Amino acid sequence: MTTGLASLALLAEFPFESVYVRSIIYVSLYVSIIAVVLSTLVSVPIALVVGFTDIPGKRFIKSVINTGMGFPSVVVGLLVLFAVSNQGPLGPLELVFTKEAMIMSQFVLATPAITAVSLAAVTSVEENVRDAARSLGGTRLDVALVVIKEARYGIATAILAGFGRAISEVGSVLIVGGNIAGSEGVSKTRTLTTAIQLEARQGRYETAMVLGGVLVAIVLLVNAIVVRLGDDKVMG
Amino acid sequence: MLRADSVSLAYGDETVVDDLTLSVDSGEVVAVIGPSGVGKTTLLRLLSLSLEPDSGRVTFDDTDVWAVDEDERLALRRRVGMVFQEASLFDASVARNVEYGLRIRRQWRERFREQLRSVVRLNGTADAVEDALEVVGMTEKIDQDARSLSGGEAQRVSFARALAYDPDVLLLDEPTSDLDPRNTAVIESAIETARNSGIGVVVATHDMNQAERIADRVAVLLDSDLTEVGPAKAVFESPEDERTRKFISGELVY
Numbered sequence: 001m002t003t004g005l006a007s008l009a010l011l012a013e014f015p016f017e018s019v020y021v022r023s024i025i026y027v028s029l030y031v032s033i034i035a036v037v038l039s040t041l042v043s044v045p046i047a048l049v050v051g052f053t054d055i056p057g058k059r060f061i062k063s064v065i066n067t068g069m070g071f072p073s074v075v076v077g078l079l080v081l082f083a084v085s086n087q088g089p090l091g092p093l094e095l096v097f098t099k100e101a102m103i104m105s106q107f108v109l110a111t112p113a114i115t116a117v118s119l120a121a122v123t124s125v126e127e128n129v130r131d132a133a134r135s136l137g138g139t140r141l142d143v144a145l146v147v148i149k150e151a152r153y154g155i156a157t158a159i160l161a162g163f164g165r166a167i168s169e170v171g172s173v174l175i176v177g178g179n180i181a182g183s184e185g186v187s188k189t190r191t192l193t194t195a196i197q198l199e200a201r202q203g204r205y206e207t208a209m210v211l212g213g214v215l216v217a218i219v220l221l222v223n224a225i226v227v228r229l230g231d232d233k234v235m236g
Numbered sequence: 237m238l239r240a241d242s243v244s245l246a247y248g249d250e251t252v253v254d255d256l257t258l259s260v261d262s263g264e265v266v267a268v269i270g271p272s273g274v275g276k277t278t279l280l281r282l283l284s285l286s287l288e289p290d291s292g293r294v295t296f297d298d299t300d301v302w303a304v305d306e307d308e309r310l311a312l313r314r315r316v317g318m319v320f321q322e323a324s325l326f327d328a329s330v331a332r333n334v335e336y337g338l339r340i341r342r343q344w345r346e347r348f349r350e351q352l353r354s355v356v357r358l359n360g361t362a363d364a365v366e367d368a369l370e371v372v373g374m375t376e377k378i379d380q381d382a383r384s385l386s387g388g389e390a391q392r393v394s395f396a397r398a399l400a401y402d403p404d405v406l407l408l409d410e411p412t413s414d415l416d417p418r419n420t421a422v423i424e425s426a427i428e429t430a431r432n433s434g435i436g437v438v439v440a441t442h443d444m445n446q447a448e449r450i451a452d453r454v455a456v457l458l459d460s461d462l463t464e465v466g467p468a469k470a471v472f473e474s475p476e477d478e479r480t481r482k483f484i485s486g487e488l489v490y
Contacts, residue, residue: 128324129325131320131324132326132397133326133336134286135286135316135317135318136336136397136401137337137340138340149326149327
């Protein structure tokens with residue numbers, strides 16, 4: 001947290017850049033949060049289905065999830081860029097170098113991580129708790145809601161882990177977003193990570209440090225919440 | 237009221253329940269006794285309408301449960317309560333646990349509104365919840381975290397949870413086998429209360445003394461086979477079946 005305070009202090013010394021920095025923070029948070037929210041809406045149902053039903057291809061889905069966790073982010077960026085480029089299937093939507101394209105690639109990156117951790121969390125909910133919900137008159141949906149509630153801390157950890165991966169990711173957002181800032185210094189698709197690499201390359205180390213401090217503060221805060229949830233011994 | 241008629245069920249090659257017939261009426265306690273692993277739990281699951289028999293029929297008020305559509309079966313299933321050997325309480329307060337059966341029977345719109353109210357702690361406790369907890373002597377712990385209860389207390393709450401939505405049938409699977417004598421006595425008296433309020437109770441137990449204390453009728457389940465079904469007194473004092481006699485006298489050891 002001291003890093004966060006230090007970076008705030010640094011920020012105060014560069015008033016001329018505050019609009020620039022603030023807009024970059026905004027883009028980073030906006031893209032990562034939207035991507036993680038969408039990813040959660042997909043991941044948790046997948047985890048429930050894979051965890052508790054006998055659908056065909058379950059092993060295949062699990063191996064896709066595991067492979068997805070280690071998938072190189074630049075390749076994800078490249079694939080999303082192909083998809084949204086003029087010749088790609090999503091070409092007509094004109095999404096190249098937009099926040100929406102960045103959200104898409106962050107979504108692809110975060111989903112396997114969130115699904116894998118959610119899967120571990122929901123499958124750790126004891127069978128007798130599910131039996132109890134069902135025996136009390138619960139429908140399949142009621143039982144699923146009980147499982148989500150019982151696994152809430154594990155799922156929260158999954159979401160935060162996905163967010164951590166999304167916000168500190170640089171390769172894919174650079175490719176699909178293009179690291180663009182407007183003429184008044186307002187970020188369009190420039191995130192903390194892509195800005196840091198640009199500022200450092202151009203020798204503006206103070207700005208790079210400020211941005212780095214903000215990024216580290218955000219990641220530390222998220223990790224602190226994850227550790228706190230784990231410490232409470234309430235997972236699963 | 238609730239009746240399993242010549243039901244059979246196999247898991248893979250292993251026949252767990254073989255051509256059994258058992259029924260329970262309002263206001264009676266039926267004890268299913270027999271050694272562990274003989275199919276008592278499976279029989280109860282068939283009666284709880286959560287398992288479909290391979291053959292035979294399960295009827296509830298003369299409705300063939302597995303011949304009707306899913307909505308109708310859910311409505312029938314919701315008239316049954318079940319308590320397991322392990323309390324299996326949810327990670328929430330005692331009140332929220334006992335309330336569960338009532339809550340899921342409400343409309344989604346109402347459930348959503350309640351969820352919002354519970355966030356700002358505006359919800360009171362339903363009378364049915366307090367009444368059910370009263371039966372098992374747990375009203376004082378209503379606001380406690382369910383996971384902080386002792387094993388006996390948790391089982392009592394689990395009983396109240398199945399009682400709160402006023403089921404017509406209560407199925408109890410070895411409800412007291414992990415409990416000390418005091419908590420066992422509380423559960424047995426709660427079974428009595430349930431019976432007196434017109435609920436039909438089926439209790440699986442390996443404790444023959446308990447069966448004799450609480451049951452109106454006793455069914456003896458040996459080797460996936462009901463060897464004897466009858467009034468408790470008759471079964472214990474003058475069993476007709478040779479295997480039952482040996483089991484009751486302790487000659488037959490499993």
